[in-house]
Amino acid sequence: MKELKHLNKYFKKYWFKLLIGIIITIIARVFSLIMPSYVNKSIQAVEAFVGNTLSKGEAKEILFGYILIIIGAALLSGLFTFLMRQTIINVSRYIEYDLKNEVFDHYQLLSLSFYKRNRIGDLMNRISEDINQVRMYVGPAIMYGMNTLTMFVCIIPLMFIKAPTLAAYTLIPLPILSVLIYQISKIIHKRSTKVQEFLSTLSTFTQESFSGVAVIKAYGLEPKINTELEALALEGKNTSMDLAKVNAWFFPLMILLIGISNVFVIYIGGKQYIDGEIASIGIIAEFILYVNMLTWPVAIVGWLTSIIQRAEASQKRINEFLLEEPSIKNEVTEPTPVTGGIEFKNVTFTYEDTNITALNNISFTIKPGETVAFLGKTGSGKSTILDLVARLYDTSSGQILVDGKPVKEFNLDSLRSSIGAVPQDAFLFSDTIENNIRFGDEHASFDEIVNVAKKAVVHDNIEGFTKKYDTILGERGITLSGGQKQRVSIARALLKDPQIYLFDDCLSAVDTETEEEILNNLKQVSQNKTTLIVSHRVSSAKNADKIIVLENGSIIQEGTHAQLNNIEGYYKELYLNQLSEKE
Incomplete structure (x- = not known):
């Protein structure tokens, strides 16, 4: 016994x-x-x-x-x-x-x-x-x-x-x-x-x-x-x-x-x-x-x-x-404020379950309030960067700094409460649309929920439902289309009003016109907020302060839209291909 x-x-x-x-x-x-x-x-x-x-x-x-x-x-x-x-x-x-x-x-x-x-x-x-x-x-x-x-x-x-x-x-x-x-x-x-x-x-x-x-x-x-x-x-x-x-x-x-x-x-x-x-x-x-x-x-x-x-x-x-010990431990008990500066120093990360090296000795700096976009092929390590910023994993080697301090020196709850993350595969609960958005801030008023839904360009869709914001979603939000789920998830993050936004290819299921409208709204909302955008579309990245292109876990290009479009490489080729497809 x-x-x-x-x-x-x-x-x-x-x-x-x-x-x-x-x-x-x-x-x-x-x-x-x-x-x-x-x-x-x-x-x-x-x-x-x-x-x-x-x-x-x-x-x-x-x-x-x-x-x-x-x-x-x-x-x-x-x-x-x-x-x-x-x-x-x-x-x-x-x-x-x-x-x-x-x-x-x-x-x-x-x-x-x-x-x-x-x-x-x-x-x-x-x-x-x-x-x-x-x-x-x-x-x-x-x-x-x-x-x-x-x-x-x-x-x-x-x-x-x-x-x-x-x-x-x-x-x-x-x-x-x-x-x-x-x-x-x-x-x-x-x-x-x-x-x-x-x-x-x-x-x-x-x-x-x-x-x-x-x-x-x-x-x-x-x-x-x-x-x-x-x-x-x-x-x-x-x-x-x-x-x-x-x-x-x-x-x-x-x-x-x-x-x-x-x-x-x-x-x-x-x-x-x-x-x-x-x-x-x-x-x-x-x-x-x-x-x-x-x-x-x-x-x-x-x-x-x-x-x-x-x-x-x-x-x-x-x-x-x-008896299972969590690999991510909260080593700081006191709350630690976050302003949004992020720096990767020679970061390498390998997934334990697959032994795949997702990032290989990468370094970059993001100033507080900057918008940085990450582009690259599938499996290049873009989403892993966002997971490391939220400290869902710890690096295999190298160091991640937030506001100039190692990320491990931040209270884990403070760090994550300062982040609004929108994954590509948006997860919604079997609850009303209102409560799914309210997940970002349980004390928000209904008017605030409607306001962020409008910014996420999903308000009109919700109003079209019989029960509107009281519509009960099916398991994992199956009642909504892929684009609607992504936009409800964006509204949830906007309601949280965090210091850092992490958008992981969260506009992949919406059309280009809706994408452009959402991006314009996000640009207004994310002023003075550090924003990291992962995308396969140049249209989502071209207005960023900095664009980082990844391949096989390494940085192959870095600069603004104008700078990268003036040199031969992955970014210019991707831009021209997507421009011709749009035309």
């Missing part, structure tokens, strides 16, 4: 509630033990009446008193059982809440390289299903474990005190039941794991099919997808049937062994009563009640073992990610 030691801090946090819950559990079980003994006493009262040692009135009075005690004990046991669940199960929910927050907070600290190495579905499974398995350990396992322990400690000594021989025979089937349930639980655990793995596979398949439904329809792949789904469904049926066959043994086996224990009670108890070894037949009824009270606690031993095994496995998976 070494992996579960991680939860000790939560047990310490909620120790008082857990202690109260355990005490309530013991009280609830003690009250439940009152009923069997008073059933025995009630039968003895009836025997006394039949034997003429009690009058009818006295017998009725005694029975009525015993019935009230039994009902009162049952009500109190039920009340304390309710309070038991309200304490221990609630604590398990608190721990689940805290653990999910811990994992999610750690996810947010981890760098992009971590997300490239791990599947999103796996990350989601660990924060949902795995934590749910751990919750079963910190809640139901503790509650039922204490319940089982209390029942054993109280009932078994009582049984041996009242009738040792009968108690010995009665308890014979119970260890057998516990061992069998444990073995069945192990098999159930293995087959349940296979079912969960299959469900993960099925979810992945259906998610990809739904996401790529346009491609499936365009290529006429429906029959192929149906065949693959049919094969998956057949596999799922067989896996689930294997689990169902084992599950089918659980309760019948338990009922069988309960029945055997009851047979022992009736036969051995009846024989002892006939032989005069026990004074009253009521002891047989009392033992039958004890057997039925013990059966579930005995059966649950195997179930508890299985819960702990699953929790251990799940916590191990959770710990693997919690």
Whole structure:
């Protein structure tokens, strides 16, 4: 159980509630033990009446008193059982809440390289299903474990005190039941794991099919997808049937062994009563009640073992990610203001996952308030420069300076809050258009949102929707076209009003006229703001204060539009080609 030691801090946090819950559990079980003994006493009262040692009135009075005690004990046991669940199960929910927050907070600290190495579905499974398995350990396992322990400690000594021989025979089937349930639980655990793995596979398949439904329809792949789904469904049926066959043994086996224990009670108890070894037949009824009270606690031993095994496995998976150290660390706690000066000094960067060197010993300087455009072929390292400025990665060698200081000496939150980034593949949430733009500044007014939408030339499109700014977007903004998504993302960045703008080919999906209008608006907005523009179009770069052309991670040209257009090279060739295409 070494992996579960991680939860000790939560047990310490909620120790008082857990202690109260355990005490309530013991009280609830003690009250439940009152009923069997008073059933025995009630039968003895009836025997006394039949034997003429009690009058009818006295017998009725005694029975009525015993019935009230039994009902009162049952009500109190039920009340304390309710309070038991309200304490221990609630604590398990608190721990689940805290653990999910811990994992999610750690996810947010981890760098992009971590997300490239791990599947999103796996990350989601660990924060949902795995934590749910751990919750079963910190809640139901503790509650039922204490319940089982209390029942054993109280009932078994009582049984041996009242009738040792009968108690010995009665308890014979119970260890057998516990061992069998444990073995069945192990098999159930293995087959349940296979079912969960299959469900993960099925979810992945259906998610990809739904996401790529346009491609499936365009290529006429429906029959192929149906065949693959049919094969998956057949596999799922067989896996689930294997689990169902084992599950089918659980309760019948338990009922069988309960029945055997009851047979022992009736036969051995009846024989002892006939032989005069026990004074009253009521002891047989009392033992039958004890057997039925013990059966579930005995059966649950195997179930508890299985819960702990699953929790251990799940916590191990959770710990693997919690022990993952973020490669980007915030080493400065105090806020650090940013004015926008950027300098790359002999910067080289290689991606760990692919071992591709995206930048190779590049150097350039951007003054605060300057607009610099980066051009080059796909894979030349343009987007990597923007990622390094936002410190989504750290350089492999060389140094990045912001306002003359190494970027690592800036508070990470201060640095990123001073940046408005617009990626090429704009990500929008399944929310209203208004809230997607408001993501740039949660305190912005509606008029401010409309204003930036106009500057991003998307206001008229939004007004054309039935619900306008209240339009709910589909997953990843699928309701909008590619150009509309890019412009909403630009509006979001403009609303943030940062000190540094990072535009990563964010106008690739709009026409040239709309592009020109947006660029004119951006020129007005970005005055006194440092702006980095990545593009494949000369039209997006020609008005920049400086243009840097990259090839294979190295700078091959640098200058203004006029300077680069007067010399032979990549930029002039690209300009002439795009000019002729436009004409």
